[in-house]
Amino acid sequence: MVEKFDCLYCRDPLQRKKYVHKGDYHCCLKCFDKFCANICMECCKPIHVDSKEMHYKNFTYQDEPWHAECFVCVTCSKKLAGQRFTAVEDQ
Structure with a gap:
């Protein structure tokens, strides 16, 4: 069977x-x-199975999912996936 x-x-x-x-x-x-699917913190759309997804622990240590292309610097809009960065006041 x-x-x-x-x-x-x-x-x-x-x-x-x-x-x-x-x-x-x-x-x-x-x-x-x-x-x-996880929902992206920036665009509020599902992160499809074939999309690159990254996670960032915010200042309250909650794991936030993001599309890799949505995770950008709030000042210059440079993509931060795979880059070193510093969070200032959780931004």
Whole structure:
């Protein structure tokens, strides 16, 4: 007997499709974006599974997710992903 291989959320079959494996379950990319993806602190949009995601612990030590392209200097807009930087008053 063949075990069913469906999305945890929408129950669509995942054979021959891209999917995300999280723990003991699988979900399609559409459901991942809707139910599982982190939300970027800057643009407030889901961070897609194929996007570069970075995390920054703010001054209260909460782990904040960001799109790599959204994590920029508030003064000059230079991208900070992979760069050394200093936070001043949590900016």
